[in-house]
Amino acid sequence: MTTTKPPSGKTSLEDVALPRLGPAGMLRWAWRQLTSMKTALQLLLLLAVAAVPGSLFPQRPANPAVVTQYIQDNPGTGPWLDRFQLFDVYSSVWFSAIYLLLFISLIGCVIPRAVQHWKALRSQPPRTPRRLSRLPEYGTMTVAAGTALTPDRAIEDAARILRQRGYRVQLGDTGTDLPSVAAERGYLKEAGNLVFHTAMIGVLVSIAVGGMFGYRGQKLIIEGEGFTNAEPGYDSFFPGTSFNPGALVPFSLTLNNFDVTFDRNPASYGNPIDFTADMTVQDSPSDAPRQETLRVNEPIGFGGTNVYLIGNGYAPEITVRDGEGNIALQGPVASLPTDATYNSTIVIKAPDARPDQLGFVGFFLPTAMVDENGVAFGSDPDPYNPQLNLNSYTGDLGLDDGNPVSVYQLDTTELTQLNGRDLPDGGIVLGAYQTYELPDGKGSITFEGLKRYVALDIVYDPGKAGALVFTTLALLGLIITLTTARRRVWIRAGQHEDGRTMIEYGLLARGEDHSLAKEAIRIGSALTAHWNKANDQNRQATP
Amino acid sequence: MTPVNETLGQYSELFMLLAALTYTVSFIAFAADLVRARKVTTAPAEPAQEPELAAAGTMGTVQWTHGSGAGKANDHKDAVVDDSMGYKALRRPAARIGVAVGILGLVVHAAGVVTRGMAAHRVPWGNMYEFTTTGAMLVMAVFLTALLFRDLRFLGTFITGLVLVMLMAGAIAFPTPVAQLIPALQSYWLIIHVSVAVLSAAIFTLTFALSVLQLAKTRQEKRGKPRTAGLLRLVPSPVSLEQLAYRLNAIGFILWTFTLMAGAIWAEAAWGRYWGWDTKEVWTFVIWVVYAGYLHARATRGWDGTRAAWLSIIGYLCVIFNFAVVNVYFPGLHSYSGL
Numbered sequence A: 001m002t003t004t005k006p007p008s009g010k011t012s013l014e015d016v017a018l019p020r021l022g023p024a025g026m027l028r029w030a031w032r033q034l035t036s037m038k039t040a041l042q043l044l045l046l047l048a049v050a051a052v053p054g055s056l057f058p059q060r061p062a063n064p065a066v067v068t069q070y071i072q073d074n075p076g077t078g079p080w081l082d083r084f085q086l087f088d089v090y091s092s093v094w095f096s097a098i099y100l101l102l103f104i105s106l107i108g109c110v111i112p113r114a115v116q117h118w119k120a121l122r123s124q125p126p127r128t129p130r131r132l133s134r135l136p137e138y139g140t141m142t143v144a145a146g147t148a149l150t151p152d153r154a155i156e157d158a159a160r161i162l163r164q165r166g167y168r169v170q171l172g173d174t175g176t177d178l179p180s181v182a183a184e185r186g187y188l189k190e191a192g193n194l195v196f197h198t199a200m201i202g203v204l205v206s207i208a209v210g211g212m213f214g215y216r217g218q219k220l221i222i223e224g225e226g227f228t229n230a231e232p233g234y235d236s237f238f239p240g241t242s243f244n245p246g247a248l249v250p251f252s253l254t255l256n257n258f259d260v261t262f263d264r265n266p267a268s269y270g271n272p273i274d275f276t277a278d279m280t281v282q283d284s285p286s287d288a289p290r291q292e293t294l295r296v297n298e299p300i301g302f303g304g305t306n307v308y309l310i311g312n313g314y315a316p317e318i319t320v321r322d323g324e325g326n327i328a329l330q331g332p333v334a335s336l337p338t339d340a341t342y343n344s345t346i347v348i349k350a351p352d353a354r355p356d357q358l359g360f361v362g363f364f365l366p367t368a369m370v371d372e373n374g375v376a377f378g379s380d381p382d383p384y385n386p387q388l389n390l391n392s393y394t395g396d397l398g399l400d401d402g403n404p405v406s407v408y409q410l411d412t413t414e415l416t417q418l419n420g421r422d423l424p425d426g427g428i429v430l431g432a433y434q435t436y437e438l439p440d441g442k443g444s445i446t447f448e449g450l451k452r453y454v455a456l457d458i459v460y461d462p463g464k465a466g467a468l469v470f471t472t473l474a475l476l477g478l479i480i481t482l483t484t485a486r487r488r489v490w491i492r493a494g495q496h497e498d499g500r501t502m503i504e505y506g507l508l509a510r511g512e513d514h515s516l517a518k519e520a521i522r523i524g525s526a527l528t529a530h531w532n533k534a535n536d537q538n539r540q541a542t543p
Numbered sequence B: 001m002t003p004v005n006e007t008l009g010q011y012s013e014l015f016m017l018l019a020a021l022t023y024t025v026s027f028i029a030f031a032a033d034l035v036r037a038r039k040v041t042t043a044p045a046e047p048a049q050e051p052e053l054a055a056a057g058t059m060g061t062v063q064w065t066h067g068s069g070a071g072k073a074n075d076h077k078d079a080v081v082d083d084s085m086g087y088k089a090l091r092r093p094a095a096r097i098g099v100a101v102g103i104l105g106l107v108v109h110a111a112g113v114v115t116r117g118m119a120a121h122r123v124p125w126g127n128m129y130e131f132t133t134t135g136a137m138l139v140m141a142v143f144l145t146a147l148l149f150r151d152l153r154f155l156g157t158f159i160t161g162l163v164l165v166m167l168m169a170g171a172i173a174f175p176t177p178v179a180q181l182i183p184a185l186q187s188y189w190l191i192i193h194v195s196v197a198v199l200s201a202a203i204f205t206l207t208f209a210l211s212v213l214q215l216a217k218t219r220q221e222k223r224g225k226p227r228t229a230g231l232l233r234l235v236p237s238p239v240s241l242e243q244l245a246y247r248l249n250a251i252g253f254i255l256w257t258f259t260l261m262a263g264a265i266w267a268e269a270a271w272g273r274y275w276g277w278d279t280k281e282v283w284t285f286v287i288w289v290v291y292a293g294y295l296h297a298r299a300t301r302g303w304d305g306t307r308a309a310w311l312s313i314i315g316y317l318c319v320i321f322n323f324a325v326v327n328v329y330f331p332g333l334h335s336y337s338g339l
């Protein structure tokens, strides 16, 4: 096979072992090593290996809670894995080092090749070598004496036929005894390769642009509620490193209704088959409201910022009355689904309750059934028999000391438990519209109704379009480079003493080329057919 | 939404079973061909026919001769196969039966895949069972299509055997009733992304087989055994295996690049980011990089030949891992294997 080496990598180790390189020489040597084809290959393989651990260990960016849990569960190995950044593989020092080196190598490789290709594009095909018979494809033709075909005519004909076949041609030695034509085609192969590699750099830059100037935020919206795009409104907000708050488009949206359809076919009972969120949206406060439907795979866009439907769940409507008889909490409280049947965990906090704050922790089951041990379990994702199973607590919920606390968690260590399965009063079991009076006159809790909520991701990624453009370019470049062949053809003609015209041709492929022989046959046939026809016509013309 | 058609779903399963039985016959025929080829003597020593190169000759006033350069025609005297995989006058009735029965199997198999899709009113690649059965169909289809261009019947045992394993794995390890798609999969990107992914995996299957045989054949030649002996007798030279594997891998790599892109576009529509290093994305990337490495290796001195073949094999093992292990055991956003 033919071996291609990038021009910058002309040097192999043996060539470099020169005495006394000096600092500049050392640098040049290092640069040549880095931009050599072998290094590129090794870095590519290293990159593949380095990407694997990220699929074996939980990753912080995707799932910080799982990482924390993992480290707790593996106190021996966890901290070590963490030290080697195995929970942040794709932003780790070692992973970054590999891909940065690869891309430096890529740039060092592409630039000289682009320069060389630019020159090649403007220069003529190389002169005809003396011995064509050494080339991988070689053939000869003899045209009988007495035809009007002179060597110069033959070469002109050959040049025309080659040009028709897409070759760039250069006549040589015209007017001599042995005129020849040199031809080359397939310049696009190298061009495609360069486009592909350059586009890779473009993809990386686009990703970096998105990471610097974009943002991503999460927001949970219960039916009937709304959201206006501003940083404080988010449940969580992750700005890019150079994020400018001015990039927040001032849209707003309200969730009117959220519809869920579950599969009722016995074999696949309970799988979700449709999620549809009816929204009223405004591009900005001054724009007219319009209706939009948000579905999975179909985000709503606001000039570059997209809203995605990522999750959903139930929000039971709760009323908590405190020991003094006042309403301490009223409204829907989002529960977090833990499985496909939407059995959910729920935390209810009533910090306004007096004399003591009240808190509840437990489960929400959309369709509660009771098993033989008297334990409630959920059996269907639709709310056929919604039920809350709660423990209650009283004391200081710890919301006032300024530390941020997740609304989905309640630290019960400092609290006094009022209800629970192990306590004399038992746990709280609330069906729809039921009220439960807390022990010791601490208040009551009522299950008033049920709403659904959606979990939205709101994303602005200014690098997205660039990434699409560059990957498309890469794909096109790849297709071109892998499907075109770069070939050279030389044809030489001469006259035998006895008057016959002799023609010889040779072909050479640059890079992988499996159909060079076929091309040689096609060119040979075209020439033969052409001269046969020309001779026939000549004969008829001159009887 | 239209409910699924369960009767049609049962027909689909019946077709799959029939296809498996047909492939078994084809497998046996191909195996018989390999075994038989060990003993058979080559036909009388007629010069090898080189169909394309026979074009030269005298026509009218022009006399033309053409030769492919030195070192190309290194055909062994008793070799039954030349380097362009043209087989000398060697009768292989068993292989013919293998191909014919294989085509029949593919037709029945296709009926099974199509009825599955019709039963669910969607493309039949939405869960592991469907990935496996549709994937097996494409492996067979790619193989039979390749036969139009090259005589690759020496791969028949491997391909039909693998297709059988896939059909069995689908039926035993991943049985899934016909069902509608979960919302995450309701996208036309499912049609584009998954079909191209499965097609490139089918192509990589072929190149995997070629690369394994290339290594085996290289070893056999190194050991100094005549390359005409044993079960590998019908297998062409390592060089021609490598070249064919390269061409197919190049096509597979283009398709895999497209798979990666289409997946990223879909991920952007579904989750708001085109790349998030989800386990499935990681492995798709790893596979892509390994095959990019393979293409590089072919152009790097000292890395072509055996080392490149190893990369082709490793790439395919990653494909299998991505499909069979990542889909089933690794948690991630792509958890819709239907298990």
Ligand code: HEM
Residues within 6 Å of the ligand: A004, A005, A006, A035, A036, A037, A038, A040, A044, A102, A103, A105, A106, A107, A109, A110, A192, A193, A194, A196, A197, A200, A477, A478, A481, A482, A511, A512, B292, B295, B296, B298, B299
């Ligand atoms: C991001 C890293 C890289 C990737 C993904 C990559 C991928 C590829 C692919 C897929 C091909 C085959 C298709 C084609 O010819 O265009 C290729 C070829 C090539 N690459 Fe890269 N490459 C990378 C980095 C490099 C670097 C750093 C160099 C220089 C040292 C390099 C030099 C070459 C050369 C010279 C070829 C042509 C090989 C031939 O003639 O067949 N590449 N690369």
